[in-house]
Amino acid sequence: MPDWFHAPDLWIARLVLQRGIGLCYLSAFLVALEQFRPLLGEHGLLPVPRYLARRRFWEAPSVFHLRYSDRLLVAVSLVGILLSLTVVLGLTDSWPVPLTVATWLALWALYLSIVNVGQTFYAFGWESLLLEAGFLAAFLGPAWSAVPAPLLWLFRWLLFRVEFGAGLIKMRGDACWRDLSCLDYHHETQPMPNPLSWYFHHLPKPLHRLEVLGSHFAQLVAPFLLFFPQPIATFAGLFMALTQSWLVLSGNYSWLNFITIILAASALDDSVLGHVLPLERPDMAVVPWHDGLVLAVSALLVVLSYRPARNLFSERQLMNASFDPLRLVNTYGAFGSITRERYEVVVEATNDEHLTPHTEWREYEFRGKPTDPKRRPPQWAPYHLRLDWLMWFAALSPSYAHRWFVPFLEKLLQGDAATLRLLRRNPFPDRPPRVIRAVLYRYRFTTWKERRDTGAWWERTRVSDYLPPMMLTD
Structure with a gap:
């Protein structure tokens, strides 16, 4: 040569x-x-x-x-x-x-x-x-x-x-x-x-x-x-x-x-x-x-x-x-368009059999994606959290999640151990919940003043139901 x-x-x-x-x-x-x-x-x-x-x-x-x-x-x-x-x-x-x-x-x-x-x-x-x-x-x-x-x-x-x-x-x-x-x-x-x-x-x-x-x-x-x-x-x-x-x-x-x-x-x-x-x-x-x-x-x-x-x-x-x-x-390519507002799907569940305005809903917390406003966003890369990443797309449009999101909620209702290990916190450690739902929130970063006053990294506002309450019989 x-x-x-x-x-x-x-x-x-x-x-x-x-x-x-x-x-x-x-x-x-x-x-x-x-x-x-x-x-x-x-x-x-x-x-x-x-x-x-x-x-x-x-x-x-x-x-x-x-x-x-x-x-x-x-x-x-x-x-x-x-x-x-x-x-x-x-x-x-x-x-x-x-x-x-x-x-x-x-x-x-x-x-x-x-x-x-x-x-x-x-x-x-x-x-x-x-x-x-x-x-x-x-x-x-x-x-x-x-x-x-x-x-x-x-x-x-x-x-x-x-x-x-x-x-x-x-x-x-x-x-x-x-x-x-x-x-x-x-x-x-x-x-x-x-x-x-x-x-x-x-x-x-x-x-x-x-x-x-x-x-x-x-x-x-x-x-x-x-x-x-x-x-x-x-x-x-x-x-x-x-x-x-x-x-x-x-x-x-x-x-x-x-x-x-x-x-x-x-x-x-x-x-x-x-x-x-x-x-x-x-x-x-x-x-x-x-x-x-x-x-x-x-x-x-x-x-x-x-x-x-x-x-x-x-x-x-x-x-x-x-x-x-x-x-x-x-x-290759990335971010041809930029979203102006951040939306997150928050998964909530309860053990109450009959839902009322006073029903206590507990949130599942993911490893990487924002849920608790007071939790500082964590570092994970180069390790990749695949479920968390798809949850961001799910918040953009339900069409991104129509094949896997309901099966995911079903696994949570079953208390599936393998699925729960993908999450940071399971609010139902003793037995699976009876009812589960998904709620859409708008998240924004707090200001410097809000951060000092509340200790929160995020401020969130409820927007709408993402998926109505479901039970396993549904």
Whole structure:
């Protein structure tokens, strides 16, 4: 292969990509181990066997087409955790190339099997992003092998689509992105605020305008600079990493921001990363057949990039869409529109058999989403709370929740232990309630004065019934 095919000055970048993507895989499989069964298992809210009965293998490739069982799901998750740890701990660095490739492909195939049957609970961009990045990482090779430059360029192409796709969605979507006012609302109305979101919301409005301008530069200008010579590419990567770090500080977005920061390492050579990670680069060997494999995979991904690239410049741009069932090359985007007011669905229940105006209703409290106004929004990312995230969508419109919300309430009426473990607090620890309902509230962050006077992070106002009282006999 010609000299340009290998990039010895990106040895540390390869290391960062592999370790970082391995950490994201680890988080993803831990989430599946804890949450998949109550949400999607044999007796879950959206059971996988029912879904697979309507899907052919090539519509949703997954090992679970052979047979789904909760035990097999646990086995897949545990194997994924084990393989992730081998990558994160660097055990694969000294392995032969075939074994390294096989380890990464196993990670990709196992997580693809989960995502492709995950339905509504796995219908978000960070799932495809992890799979696409993980597939690319499969062919980077161990630490002793020559760094394949085409793959590092494909990582930059992936980062380009993540950022530029998000920027175009914004400019084509809500007018507040164009008049720079979106962040007047976003920190308060985002799906799952974190401990610092209240403070970000109360930043001066001129600073919010600067935040939006920084976002536009990171998503509409910097992506093109990734393909310029150094040090311009390094500047672009660092600026993207900075804006993504700002998002990490201001909200909970699963591993989306973390993996985007990791992808930015593909633009940074060892002269930059070496200041943070002063590692000694070993002698690297060229493996001819590995180079041939990289060339074939790169050609395949370039061909598959046609539809995602065309989508970027389409007036009907799709957001977070996959164009092939293996999710090898995808399109991304986020927050094309911003909600101005925050609504939350609060689930309440009672043991009273006959309802009166004096009935005592007790609230279920979720792990991450706002319920108790005096509870500070918690930090969860990069771990992802799938039920909490879907509850935000349920508040936007019942159409987002029509398939799973009533089964969820039914599980609470049954006192289902697996479902209750997804919550922070069960107000009926001794026996399940008789009647359950859902109420829609408007939430807003308290002001500085309200915070001092009441100790509350939120002020809420009841809007309407979301779902009327129900019993198991209903």
